[in-house]
Amino acid sequence: MLTILFDGIAYGMLLFVLAVGLAVTLGLMNFINLAHGAFAMAGGYLTVFAMQKFGVPFLACLPLAFIVVALAGAVLERTLYRPMYGKPHLDQVLFSIGLAFMAVAAVDYFVGSSQQNLHLPEWLRGRTEIGDGATLLGMGHYRLFIIGVCAVLTVVLQLILSKTRFGSRLRAAVDDPRVAAGLGINVNIVFMLTFAVGSGLAGLGGALGAEILGLDPTFPLKYMIYFLIVVSVGGTSSITGPLAAALLLGIADVAGKYFIPKMGAFTVYLLMILILMWRPQGLFTRKGGR
């Protein structure tokens, strides 16, 4: 029982790191970026290659994935994304899904479409068990590690958004870019940084998730639905919303598959429908703003 809860939390946390970048671009910047999964995939492949080809230790790969993908995000924001900000949402959807398909095809062409295997260091592979019988709590070390990393990330993100000067600037820039610019905030820079961080988080999520979710060129499309569920259920205006939604979905998914395997993956969709009927704007929504 407790093991299921634990697995669910770990899975949810992973979904959160993968999706939070999307929540940032979608909610804060009001830009629909369906290519988000492609950034995650980039992080995953980067990790696999850094480890296999250059023998970089796993722990060093995580920040590497974050930084490289964030840089790529910044470059793409400058060149491709910025002209799309003013466009209608449909254009943004078409544009970004096109990017996602291109990423899929590119990876397929250059790397091949077979599953990539990550070889974790020994100390992350074991498992610790506490108690027995119905209250047995079995914790895979890697899942424990994911929970730890994600918890730290959440706190840091929340602090940046609510307590720092950059956070206030970002919120101002989002609420009314013209007035913010008039107050001397460089809206372009703020947006670029935000987009870069969002992409970097996706890259980190991809690096962390490659072991559990598997990594092949269809990754961006395979998980797009999960990202979108997390973001739509959680609402896009805060960090806590997607976090709560990701945890809820992670636990529901794992528990659903455990207790009613016949329902398989459907539990998540059912839950999403129920929540969205009850709160169409998502679980947590910020009043005011736009």
Place this chain on the structure above:
Amino acid sequence: MQRRHLIQTAGLSAIALAAALSLPVASAQDNKFKIGLILPMTGQSASTGRQIEAAARLYMAQNGDTVAGKKVELIVKDDTGLPDVTKRLAQELIVNDKVNVIAGFGITPAALAAAPLATQSKTPQVVMAAATSSITEASPYIVRSSFTLPQVSVVMGDWAPKNGVKSVVTLVTDYGPGNDAEKFFSERFQLNGGKVLEKLRVPLRNPDFAPFLQKVRDAKPDALFVFVPSGAGAAVMKQFLERGMDKAGIKMIATGDVTDDDQLNDMGDGALGVVTSHHYSAAHPSALNKKFVEAFQKANPKMRPNFMAVGGYDGMRVIYEALKTTKGQGGGEALLAAMKGQVFESPRGQVLIDAQTRDIVQDVYLRKVEKKDGQLYNVEFDVIKGVKDPGKAK
């Protein structure tokens, strides 16, 4: 009036021109024998496509491209693993390219999508990969050179109870082959006095095996029987170990798709000792297989041939031999008749194309993952001779 006349002349001359152009093409075609190979070269099952294409080209390189006075031409098309694309490509190949045989078919839905076209156009369809039992029943023109899941699953259902496995949980991917594997393994296993505690079906696009494996662990069977399409095997294996299930006394048994030769080395030492039943291993100890593996790896340095490759290789042989028997004359019917009942030695051992079912009859091996020269291999330790597809027994 004059204008109409002009149009008529133009039309007639165009037709005449087209006819003139098509004539030499038609006569050139008499000396050509075209094989339309439809495979997933991109997308999820791309490794299947690459293996089969490599093996087919190897067969042609070894046996020459002129058979019975005809020049054999291989036309490879990528269906990306989508059945509607398969159907369109099959149609194009049959109608426009006028191929003599269609072959390939990475997944069951793709093979089924092309079946009605094979029937209508009387074109033999050689299935080199897809492994659901019912495929050969979809058209009287289908011949199979791969294997069927019931064929390999029942062997495991016989072996396991004799080797200390009294209870199992089955875990299969929820689609045609998976359902076949589940059904035929459980039936045979129960017939031998074993107990199936639970049957789990995993969605085809399953992100995380954790909840299913936890359920297996809590059910405490002697063994877990797994079928997942090749590629997903590594993930199951990894999480099986991560969950400490081997230490909890649960064995892992599977069909050979899980320890696919193409991916086995990447799975790491955790795969050691896993017992599977299948019709081909790159480590099959026959002279013919040694030659096959060597030639395959020489032509494709980064690949190791797997069961898909051998399906493609033997499929080409079936087509070549049929062409020889018919001396390059005769259409689809004659070719089909010549394909039925072929007996030959394949890199996997002795095989027969059953004349009644058009399905392959072959030896099924029990193998254990072992390390040889620093590489992981499925090493065979037992064999069941001449297994017919049990799905056709009724």
